[in-house]
Amino acid sequence: MQGKKVAGASRHQSNLGIVEPTQQTQALRDDLSAELAAMTKQQELSTSLLSRTHLQFLLDEILDATIELQNADFGNVQLYDSETRAFEIVAQRGFKQDFLDYFRSINDTAASYGRVLVESTRVIIEDVECDPRFEPHRAIAAAAGFRAVQSTPLFTRSGKPLGMLSTHFRQPHRPSERQLRLTDLYARQAADMIEQKHNENLLRQSEERFRLLVEAAQGHAFFSLDSEGRVSSWNAGAEQLKGYHANEIMGQHCARFYLREDAEQGKPQAELEIAAREGRYESDGWRQRKDGSRFWAHIVTTALRNSQQQLIGFSRIVRDLTEWKRAEEAKDAARKELARVARINTLGGLTAAIAHEINQPLSVIVTNINACTRLLSTEQPDLEEVRRAMTDIAGAATRASEVISRVRAFLRRDTVTAVPVVMERLIREALSHTQIDLEKHKILVKTELTHDLPLVLGDPVVLQQVVVNLVGNAIDAMSSVPDHSRILRMQLVARTPEEVLVVIEDSGSGLIPQDTERVFDPFFTTKPGGLGFGLPISRSIIENHGGRLWATSNPGGGATFQFTLPVAR
Amino acid sequence: MSETRPIIFVVDDDAAMRNALERLLRTVGLEVQVFVSAKAFLRTILPDVPGCLVLDVRMPGLSGLDVQRELTRTGVDLPIVFVTGHGDVPMSVRAMKAGALEFLTKPFSDQDLLEAIHRGIAQHRIARQARAEFSALRAGYDTLTPREQEVFALVVSGLPNKQIAGKLGTSEKTVKIHRGQVMRKMKAESLARLVQMAEALRANFPKV
Numbered sequence: 001m002q003g004k005k006v007a008g009a010s011r012h013q014s015n016l017g018i019v020e021p022t023q024q025t026q027a028l029r030d031d032l033s034a035e036l037a038a039m040t041k042q043q044e045l046s047t048s049l050l051s052r053t054h055l056q057f058l059l060d061e062i063l064d065a066t067i068e069l070q071n072a073d074f075g076n077v078q079l080y081d082s083e084t085r086a087f088e089i090v091a092q093r094g095f096k097q098d099f100l101d102y103f104r105s106i107n108d109t110a111a112s113y114g115r116v117l118v119e120s121t122r123v124i125i126e127d128v129e130c131d132p133r134f135e136p137h138r139a140i141a142a143a144a145g146f147r148a149v150q151s152t153p154l155f156t157r158s159g160k161p162l163g164m165l166s167t168h169f170r171q172p173h174r175p176s177e178r179q180l181r182l183t184d185l186y187a188r189q190a191a192d193m194i195e196q197k198h199n200e201n202l203l204r205q206s207e208e209r210f211r212l213l214v215e216a217a218q219g220h221a222f223f224s225l226d227s228e229g230r231v232s233s234w235n236a237g238a239e240q241l242k243g244y245h246a247n248e249i250m251g252q253h254c255a256r257f258y259l260r261e262d263a264e265q266g267k268p269q270a271e272l273e274i275a276a277r278e279g280r281y282e283s284d285g286w287r288q289r290k291d292g293s294r295f296w297a298h299i300v301t302t303a304l305r306n307s308q309q310q311l312i313g314f315s316r317i318v319r320d321l322t323e324w325k326r327a328e329e330a331k332d333a334a335r336k337e338l339a340r341v342a343r344i345n346t347l348g349g350l351t352a353a354i355a356h357e358i359n360q361p362l363s364v365i366v367t368n369i370n371a372c373t374r375l376l377s378t379e380q381p382d383l384e385e386v387r388r389a390m391t392d393i394a395g396a397a398t399r400a401s402e403v404i405s406r407v408r409a410f411l412r413r414d415t416v417t418a419v420p421v422v423m424e425r426l427i428r429e430a431l432s433h434t435q436i437d438l439e440k441h442k443i444l445v446k447t448e449l450t451h452d453l454p455l456v457l458g459d460p461v462v463l464q465q466v467v468v469n470l471v472g473n474a475i476d477a478m479s480s481v482p483d484h485s486r487i488l489r490m491q492l493v494a495r496t497p498e499e500v501l502v503v504i505e506d507s508g509s510g511l512i513p514q515d516t517e518r519v520f521d522p523f524f525t526t527k528p529g530g531l532g533f534g535l536p537i538s539r540s541i542i543e544n545h546g547g548r549l550w551a552t553s554n555p556g557g558g559a560t561f562q563f564t565l566p567v568a569r
Numbered sequence: 570m571s572e573t574r575p576i577i578f579v580v581d582d583d584a585a586m587r588n589a590l591e592r593l594l595r596t597v598g599l600e601v602q603v604f605v606s607a608k609a610f611l612r613t614i615l616p617d618v619p620g621c622l623v624l625d626v627r628m629p630g631l632s633g634l635d636v637q638r639e640l641t642r643t644g645v646d647l648p649i650v651f652v653t654g655h656g657d658v659p660m661s662v663r664a665m666k667a668g669a670l671e672f673l674t675k676p677f678s679d680q681d682l683l684e685a686i687h688r689g690i691a692q693h694r695i696a697r698q699a700r701a702e703f704s705a706l707r708a709g710y711d712t713l714t715p716r717e718q719e720v721f722a723l724v725v726s727g728l729p730n731k732q733i734a735g736k737l738g739t740s741e742k743t744v745k746i747h748r749g750q751v752m753r754k755m756k757a758e759s760l761a762r763l764v765q766m767a768e769a770l771r772a773n774f775p776k777v
Contacts, residue, residue: 363675367589370679
């Protein structure tokens, strides 16, 4: 604006001839030098802003520069707290305490100041005595000694209000457009600085929180190792878990956390090598504390590399999973027990029923015999009563033999349910029932199940029980051989057009030749805790379906159980 | 009372077993009553004699344990010997906890059964006698007038007549008369006996 006036004057002067170029040049030079000074100041300001870290200092600098730029008498910087919706004077020049106190208490809806933010534009009150917008604050303005106010909003780059930069004048006044334009630049600068400072604070707080989190993490040891495996940092969780204080463990090799036998086998170094090679290595294993006690640890080792990809060390997170492992083991034992119980359950119920049925007549027999003995030992035995007792004994004995026949008939029940059965599906289902056990024992299952075989007629529930039982036996038989050689081969083929054949071949301890038939005898068992009923019952089930079940010993070790079933017609 | 002939009650749904038990028990001179079911037994009004109950655990309808519960509920203190065809541990524990005398697994030896039965009869006799004595005490106590009952309570608490008179606001002479009546009606030959009676009464009848 001023520049234009000068230009206008020059043009006017130009009509006068000779002076024109010189005057115009002079005015332009003044103009430019003022601009240059302001720019230089701003440049200085920004470098100084960048070099300082203290926000207060930055704000004071900006305020001073603005006051100087506008030739103002006072000035302040207010920050806006979006949560409390209140302004806070964070920098000021030339105000007395009572003014500061007054403005501390105003909120964004009360004053014209608030409008700066609400309307996102600069507010200029050229004369507080005339401008109705300033009416509520006239008294305090008079007391503070200013007549004119200029407020420029401060925004983040994303447009969030930060506060404002205000200047105050003793006399009614309006800053020039140039001054205001430069003020905008200062305001931008100030806003950037405030925002940057704010972000730095957030970052620092976040880092602090993370540091506290890491240090305080319960049950988690966080520590780092140098590239040789020596401890280079140690958190409180590590101290808690392993028992070493940072002072005594820094610089020590991580091998001391391993059990002696593991350390001697070179496990500590081997694990670091894997982590170095693959970037990250996760493992579970026993570790020991300072006091020598053991815990089951889950360990994540991550290789740390610098920007040149050189290995500079490792970070390690260790968790104590002893309780978890115990719970897992207990769960596993419970599952095993459940499976065992399930396998003998039918049988258990059966024996209980048989016992009850048989004990009843046996009890009648014993009681009658006892009565007879007593009767016969009296002086005049009641022989008629003895005879009746004998009849009862014979009746009870007959009853007992009838119970046996009933049980046999029950076991032999020819076709309880006879429905078409897809053997392939039945075998797959049986495998899925035993999957947990198979995985647990690290058994490799190889299936060769022929598709679209003819259907078999039978009771799918009991047939599946036979397969589950045979797989269970195979698992048991393989528990004594090393993990890597445990292979279960399941085969389903058409043996003849009239018969399907199921083969269950294990790589377990095998059978001696004379046992291949004996395993089907009731009460024959090689397992501790086994009842020895699984195979004879399986055989009777298969035979009731018109098939055969037999066992052979494999030449290369292990046993093969196979059964045939006639196809449905 | 001990001259009353005891009766053994046998409840078993199996006729052959019932007959065998009846035969055995009669042979050793015991009187036996047999029942074909728990229901039939519970319906019967039991004679007022010492006895013992031989009860099969597993029966169609009400089980042996149901009978035990029902007897407990109705205050019948007949000792119970359980017999079962199948040794079921949890069931036997439950029965024994509920006060069963014995739990025998079939086939059982006759000695075990007879020993348990005799033990049951003896136990029932003692219980019955205690009950009879208490009834007599109770009957005697009930013949006392309210004033005599008051004097009774104060006498057995150890107070001399003079203090009892003071408490009741009457003369020592009157108390002496009441006291004589109490001793006579309760058939107590001494103060010590009267105190014993008071204790026996209090154990089952806290008002005294």
